[in-house]
Structure formats: structure tokens, C-alpha cells
Amino acid sequence: MGQGRRMKKQGPPGPLDESLVTRKRKDAPPAAVPERTKRSRTDAREKAAAKATPPKKSAPASGAKTRINGKPAKKSVPPPPEDDDEDMSDGVGSMDALDAVNVTGLDALGSASEDDDGNDDFADSGEDIMDSDEEVQKMGMWSDEEDEADVAEKLTAANIEGLSRKLDMQRAVEEAEAAAELEEANLQTNIAGERPKVLEDDEDQDGRPISNLVPQDVQLLRTRLNDTVRVLDDFKNLAEEGRSRTEYRAQMLKDICAYYGYSEFLAEKLLNLFPAREAFAFFEANETPRPIVIRTNTLRTHRRELAQSLINRGVQLEPVGKWSKVGLQIFESQVPLGATPEYLAGHYILQAASSFLPVMALAPQEHERVLDMTAAPGGKTTHIAALMKNTGCIFANDANKDRAKGLIGNIHRLGVKNSVVCHYSALEFPRVMGGFDRVLLDAPCSGTGVIAKDASVKTNKTEADFMKLPHLQKQLILSAIDSVDHHSKTGGYIVYSTCSVTVEENEQVIQYALNKRPNVKLVETGLTFGKEGFTNIGGKIFHPSMKMTRRYYPHTYNVDGFFVAKFKKTGLTPLNAVGVNEATNNKGKNAPSSAVESEVVDKTPIREDGDDEESDFGGFDEEEDEVYMKRAQAKTLRRKGKDPKSAPPPRVNGETREKKTQQNGDAAEVDTEKKSKVSNGKKTKPAEDTLVEVETTVKTTKVQKDKVAAPVETKTEVTVTTKKGKGGNGAEAESKTRRKGGRKAGNKAQ
Numbered sequence: 001m002g003q004g005r006r007m008k009k010q011g012p013p014g015p016l017d018e019s020l021v022t023r024k025r026k027d028a029p030p031a032a033v034p035e036r037t038k039r040s041r042t043d044a045r046e047k048a049a050a051k052a053t054p055p056k057k058s059a060p061a062s063g064a065k066t067r068i069n070g071k072p073a074k075k076s077v078p079p080p081p082e083d084d085d086e087d088m089s090d091g092v093g094s095m096d097a098l099d100a101v102n103v104t105g106l107d108a109l110g111s112a113s114e115d116d117d118g119n120d121d122f123a124d125s126g127e128d129i130m131d132s133d134e135e136v137q138k139m140g141m142w143s144d145e146e147d148e149a150d151v152a153e154k155l156t157a158a159n160i161e162g163l164s165r166k167l168d169m170q171r172a173v174e175e176a177e178a179a180a181e182l183e184e185a186n187l188q189t190n191i192a193g194e195r196p197k198v199l200e201d202d203e204d205q206d207g208r209p210i211s212n213l214v215p216q217d218v219q220l221l222r223t224r225l226n227d228t229v230r231v232l233d234d235f236k237n238l239a240e241e242g243r244s245r246t247e248y249r250a251q252m253l254k255d256i257c258a259y260y261g262y263s264e265f266l267a268e269k270l271l272n273l274f275p276a277r278e279a280f281a282f283f284e285a286n287e288t289p290r291p292i293v294i295r296t297n298t299l300r301t302h303r304r305e306l307a308q309s310l311i312n313r314g315v316q317l318e319p320v321g322k323w324s325k326v327g328l329q330i331f332e333s334q335v336p337l338g339a340t341p342e343y344l345a346g347h348y349i350l351q352a353a354s355s356f357l358p359v360m361a362l363a364p365q366e367h368e369r370v371l372d373m374t375a376a377p378g379g380k381t382t383h384i385a386a387l388m389k390n391t392g393c394i395f396a397n398d399a400n401k402d403r404a405k406g407l408i409g410n411i412h413r414l415g416v417k418n419s420v421v422c423h424y425s426a427l428e429f430p431r432v433m434g435g436f437d438r439v440l441l442d443a444p445c446s447g448t449g450v451i452a453k454d455a456s457v458k459t460n461k462t463e464a465d466f467m468k469l470p471h472l473q474k475q476l477i478l479s480a481i482d483s484v485d486h487h488s489k490t491g492g493y494i495v496y497s498t499c500s501v502t503v504e505e506n507e508q509v510i511q512y513a514l515n516k517r518p519n520v521k522l523v524e525t526g527l528t529f530g531k532e533g534f535t536n537i538g539g540k541i542f543h544p545s546m547k548m549t550r551r552y553y554p555h556t557y558n559v560d561g562f563f564v565a566k567f568k569k570t571g572l573t574p575l576n577a578v579g580v581n582e583a584t585n586n587k588g589k590n591a592p593s594s595a596v597e598s599e600v601v602d603k604t605p606i607r608e609d610g611d612d613e614e615s616d617f618g619g620f621d622e623e624e625d626e627v628y629m630k631r632a633q634a635k636t637l638r639r640k641g642k643d644p645k646s647a648p649p650p651r652v653n654g655e656t657r658e659k660k661t662q663q664n665g666d667a668a669e670v671d672t673e674k675k676s677k678v679s680n681g682k683k684t685k686p687a688e689d690t691l692v693e694v695e696t697t698v699k700t701t702k703v704q705k706d707k708v709a710a711p712v713e714t715k716t717e718v719t720v721t722t723k724k725g726k727g728g729n730g731a732e733a734e735s736k737t738r739r740k741g742g743r744k745a746g747n748k749a750q
């Protein structure tokens with residue numbers, strides 16, 4: 001491979017050439033491959049698929065590619081020139097031979113990847129091999145940190161014989177085949193000037209056209225779907241007289257449900273995301289598995305070394321794309337990828353390419369404190385750790401204890417040393433802990449982006465799911481925001497991601513966060529590819545900055561459907577901001593019990609025995625106390641992610657007290673009286689809730705709880721007393737002895 005070629009940049013994965021998808025499921029023409037070794041769909045559907053999906057302009061049929069062949073130590077041969085038929089048909093390049101390898105290798109991969117992590121985040125086994133990208137995408141894909149020339153020499157040499165020829169040949173054969181079928185399809189369905197007959201003449205009692213096709217009529221269904229898409233694409237010229245778009249859309253919806261096996265509810269939701277043709281491509285892409293990808297664990301090895309080791313074991317692979325320095329796409333493998341020595345030694349993890357994206361957007365820095373709110377089984381946590389080079393600290397949390405065990409397993413296997421695993425409901429943050437430099441919320445979702453992995457999503461998601469999940473996601477995103485330190489020198493970022501493509505779980509959640517937290521704004525994700533988030537869809541208008549979010553689809557990038565948004569926190573959360581538990585009217589329904597607790601500061605008054613007793617030292621210095629109280633309150637608020645400036649005045653203030661006393665059913669006059677005492681600067685015995693209100697923190701709850709068991713220790717929690725109470729022996733008659741407990745604390749200290 002020439003230097004010039006290597007220097008070419010590979011952009012994001014090219015948009016899906018639908019003809020490639022179609023062709024993947026096709027066999028070579030009978031002359032080349034008399035026997036088919038594996039198929040993913042029926043002949044009828046395949047044929048129809050080709051008809052329905054006109055290929056893009058042909059990519060070069062062959063060329064030098066930075067590919068790796070699993071066969072060890074084969075001598076380098078120049079890449080087959082374009083249209084080199086001889087090269088394409090001989091030796092390892094023969095379709096028969098290659099197909100046989102496919103079956104063995106990928107069967108093995110299938111079981112391995114399932115055993116590996118068993119979760120929705122990792123690539124499932126696939127019986128299909130992804131079409132390779134165009135030549136330009138094969139070059140220059142290794143890490144910038146690696147010696148490109150060196151890599152190219154070694155890997156090209158190892159690579160060149162098998163995979164390159166096979167893929168080139170497949171591409172050429174399939175393109176020719178697709179072109180022929182397209183032509184045939186056009187002849188059949190697109191006779192010049194003829195409007196396809198799609199809609200039935202018969203109508204049901206509601207006036208809707210009656211469809212007589214049943215799922216068994218797959219070929220006819222497919223043809224009709226194709227025709228409907230064509231009509232919707234060019235309605236003016238192709239629609240039947242007197243028929244509306246709505247009728248065609250309705251017909252398309254029915255046919256999609258019948259053909260692909262979706263519930264009408266979900267099919268409609270997904271159909272409404274796209275124009276007709278794109279929707280068709282989306283549904284079609286959900287029928288084929290995404291490529292198997294592994295992520296190099298840079299804590300243990302380098303991608304080049306890993307690639308070489310796996311090549312030596314008979315794995316055919318190549319870099320996943322220029323956009324990632326750590327991904328390797330697996331084409332074929334002679335060994336189960338979840339059981340190689342490299343796997344067991346933690347040199348890689350099976351992980352869908354789309355799962356790299358949120359972590360890349362998060363861009364964690366060395367020495368930071370990062371929270372991964374929903375971390376199990378740890379694909380992203382371990383990626384974060386690698387980017388942080390095992391420095392700083394990651395809090396890897398997941399509410400599901402069993403899944404958290406898998407997380408621990410991956411953390412150990414991959415040699416992550418900077419992580420603490422916990423299993424709180426993420427809704428409990430930031431009360432558990434706050435002040436993070438970055439937070440990743442890879443939210444639990446409906447999985448509409450990973451239907452190719454889990455076809456049950458087609459039928460098992462109900463309307464209730466699309467209310468409950470967004471409700472939870474909205475709560476979680478507020479927790480995520482409140483857990484970040486906007487003052488962070490290096491960070492202050494929150495990344496939200498889902499493997500779903502619905503608007504309810506993505507743009508609507510982000511919009512909710514923007515509405516409820518004026519102290520965040522959307523920023524660019526830094527991802528080099530992806531479609532813009534919607535700013536306007538289905539009558540819903542979103543903030544213009546929603547453009548900065550990114551959507552990923554199987555049919556556009558050949559990755560799982562995914563959504564990524566990145567926020568920058570610009571200030572503290574205002575005190576009057578809605579708490580997590582108030583996220584929606586649907587309060588607490590879908591949340592763990594802990595979620596119903598208020599996110600805002602605990603204001604429970606502390607009352608202690610003897611508070612109403614006369615102090616031995618004659619009362620309080622209210623003015624001085626006020627300073628301490630203010631400081632303590634501000635500190636507490638900051639810790640909770642709230643803005644102290646927007647806090648009400650300290651509780652010794654009569655105005656605030658008035659509210660409080662009214663709540664408590666006390667007489668308003670009492671407060672007024674105390675207020676005047678304070679303003680006179682006199683030392684008076686405090687009202688019992690004056691002190692208590694200083695302690696408007698979570699700590700106060702503890703104080704109460706601990707009180708019985710260890711009253712002395714609890715006194716050390718009383719901020720003002722411990723700061724000023726030098727021993728509590730009464731020598732300094734200021735505010736040190738504001739109540740009995742304070743003295744106890746002092747005595748203990750002595």
C-alpha cells in the first residue's frame with residue numbers, strides 16, 4: 001500500500017449503502033457459487049430486498065486496504081488491481097472457501113460474545129459479516145500514536161491475501177447482482193408513467209382500505225412496501241388519483257408491522273422519525289446484525305499489538321474507523337473471542353462501536369473525579385478508566401446488584417484501579433456524593449436502537465414504557481446535573497446517552513433538563529459524525545441548541561441506534577429548582593423507593609432534650625452566630641449543588657422564622673419578640689428552633705439518629721458550637737455554651 005493512500009483520512013463511517021445491506025444477504029450468482037452456505041432470510045425476501053434498495057453508485061471494486069488476515073506469516077502480495085478477475089477467483093479468494101470460513105468463525109464468535117458480558121451494550125454474535133467500507137476507509141485508521149508506516153507494512157503484509165480479496169470480490173459480485181436486480185425491479189414496478197397500485201379498493205366500515213396480504217406473502221408485502229415508498233417519495237407523479245398521503249402512510253405502517261413483525265404502536269413511533277424511504281432503510285437495517293467490535297484496553301496493551309496477537313490466532317480484523325483509536329472490527333475468527341488468552345488477560349472487551357461514543361463525548365481527563373451513574377456491566381466505565389490512565393477516581397454505580405457484580409468482574413479483568421463500585425439508585429446522587437468533574441448518565445432505555453440485537457423490543461414495548469422510562473430518565477438527568485461541580489477546573493460536564501432512538505427518551509429528556517436547570521447548557525459533543533438532534537418533530541419544538549446533540553442509526557452509520565448529548569454546567573442549581581422527586585407529575589411511580597425522597601436539603605428541625613433549659617452561660621451572641629450560620633448554610637448548599645446566593649436569609653432572621661413558626665403552629669408574636677432581641681444585639685436564650693435551623697443539612701438527620709446512641713459525638717456536628725466552644729468550660733462566655741449538648745462536646749474534647 002502506498003504512502004499516499006495511507007495518508008488519506010478516513011471520515012466517519014459512510015452512510016449506509018442500502019444495496020450493501022441487501023447484498024449482504026445475497027449469495028454470489030449461481031455461476032460463481034453454486035451452493036449457498038448461509039442465509040439470513042428467505043429467497044423471496046432477499047430478492048425483493050434487492051429490488052427495494054437501489055444501490056448507491058458503485059464503490060471501487062477492489063484496491064489495497066489496510067486489512068488483516070488471520071493467516072499467520074503469509075507473504076505480502078500487492079492488492080488486487082481493480083477488475084482483476086483472476087485475483088478474485090483464485091485461492092483464498094474463492095467465495096466457497098471464504099463462506100466456509102465465515103460459518104466456522106462467526107459461530108464461534110456468537111457464543112463467545114454472549115457469554116462474555118451478556119448485556120445489551122455489547123455486540124451480539126452475528127451470523128453475517130459486515131460489508132467492508134470503501135477503500136479510502138481502510139487506510140490510515142491506526143492510532144496517531146502508532147507508527148503508521150510501520151503498522152501499514154506489518155499489517156498489510158499479514159492482511160492482504162484473504163480478507164481483502166474476499167471482500168473486494170464480494171463487493172464486485174454483489175454490486176453487479178444488485179444492479180441487475182434493480183433493473184429487473186424497475187421493469188416490473190416502475191413502468192414509465194404507470195402509477196403503482198398499492199392501496200386496496202375495498203374499504204372497511206371506517207373507510208380504511210382493506211389489506212388482504214398476510215405476513216406469509218412476504219414477497220408481495222415487500223414489493224408493496226417498495227412501491228409505497230416510491231409513491232411517498234414522488235407523490236405528485238405516482239400517487240393514485242384521489243388518494244391521500246395519509247392513506248399511503250397507513251398502508252406502509254401496516255405492511256411494516258406484517259413484514260418485520262412490529263407492534264403497530266412501536267412501528268408508528270419509529271416510522272414517524274423518518275421520511276418514508278429512510279424509515280424503510282431503518283427497519284431493514286434492524287434485520288441485520290451490526291459488526292462485531294472489540295475495544296482495545298489501553299491500560300494493558302496497544303491496539304497494534306493486540307491486532308497482531310489476534311491475527312496470529314486466526315482472527316480477521318481491521319480498525320473500526322479513523323474516529324476511534326481503540327476499536328477493532330472483527331470479520332472472522334477461528335477462536336471464541338470471549339475466551340482467548342488476550343481476552344482473559346484483559347487486553348480487550350467486546351463492545352459495540354456506538355458505546356464508544358458517549359465516553360468519547362465525556363472526554364474524561366486524568367486526575368478527575370468522574371461519576372458513571374449507571375455503569376454495569378462496565379463497558380464505558382473501563383473505557384473512562386483507560387482514558388484517565390487509571391488516575392483520579394471513578395465512582396461506578398449501578399442500582400442492580402447482580403449487574404454490579406459483572407461490573408466488578410470487568411473492572412478486575414481490565415486492570416482498572418481507579419474505580420469505586422457502588423449500587424445506589426442513581427437518583428440518590430448527589431446526596432450520596434456530589435462535586436464531580438464529569439458525570440456520565442448512560443440511561444436505562446427502551447432499546448429501540450438495538451432491535452437487531454434484541455428483536456423482542458419489536459413487540460414488548462408498550463405505551464406505558466414510553467411514559468415510565470422518560471420519567472425515570474428525567475429524574476436521572478437532574479441528579480446527574482446536580483452531582484457536577486460547575487467550578488471544576490478541568491470539567492463541569494454531563495453526558496447523557498441512550499441506545500434508543502425515540503424522541504421521548506432523548507430530545508424530550510434533554511429539553512426537560514434545560515427547562516428545569518437553567519444552570520446548564522448544551523455543548524458540542526466533539527464527535528466527528530452523527531446526525532443532529534431534532535429541533536422540531538411531530539409538532540414538538542425543541543431548543544435550537546438541540547442541534548448539538550447527536551443521533552446514530554443503524555442504517556446511516558452501521559452502528560446501533562444511539563443518542564448522545566453533552567451539557568456544561570455553568571452555575572449552581574438555584575434553590576427553587578425542582579427537586580429530583582418532583583421531576584414529573586408521575587411522582588415516584590417508576591422510581592425506586594429512595595427516589596421519593598426530596599433532593600433538596602433536609603430541613604428537619606433538631607430538638608434535643610434540655611434545649612429549653614436556661615443556659616449556664618447566659619445565652620447567645622446572635623450577631624456572631626449569624627455569621628457562622630450563613631457560612632454553614634452556604635457550605636451546605638454548595639455541597640448540594642445549590643446556589644447559596646439564591647438561598648433565603650439565615651434562619652435567625654425573623655422573616656424566615658415566621659414561616660417556620662407558622663408551620664410549627666407557634667405563635668407569631670414569639671418570633672417578633674425574638675427578632676427584636678436579636679436586633680438589639682442582646683444575648684438571649686435562643687428559641688429552640690433557632691439553633692436547629694442552622695443545621696439544615698443532611699448531617700442533621702444523622703445527628704438526630706445518632707443522638708440516642710452517642711449524644712456526645714453528635715454534638716460535634718453542631719457547627720457553631722464546635723467552632724467556637726473552646727473546651728466548653730465556661731471561661732469564654734460568648735456563644736460557646738448555647739446549649740447543654742455543646743458543653744458536653746467540649747467536655748469530651750478535653
Ligand SMILES: C[S@@+](CC[C@H](N)C(=O)[O-])C[C@H]1O[C@@H](n2cnc3c(N)ncnc32)[C@H](O)[C@@H]1O
Pocket residue numbers: 121355373374375376377378379380381397398399400403424425426427442443444445592
Ligand atoms: C444502558 S445500561 C448501562 C450500560 C453501561 N453504561 C455500560 O456501558 O456497560 C443501564 C443500566 O442502568 C441501570 N439502572 C437502571 N435504573 C437505575 C437507577 N435508578 N440507578 C442506577 N442504575 C440504574 C441498569 O441496571 C443498567 O445496568
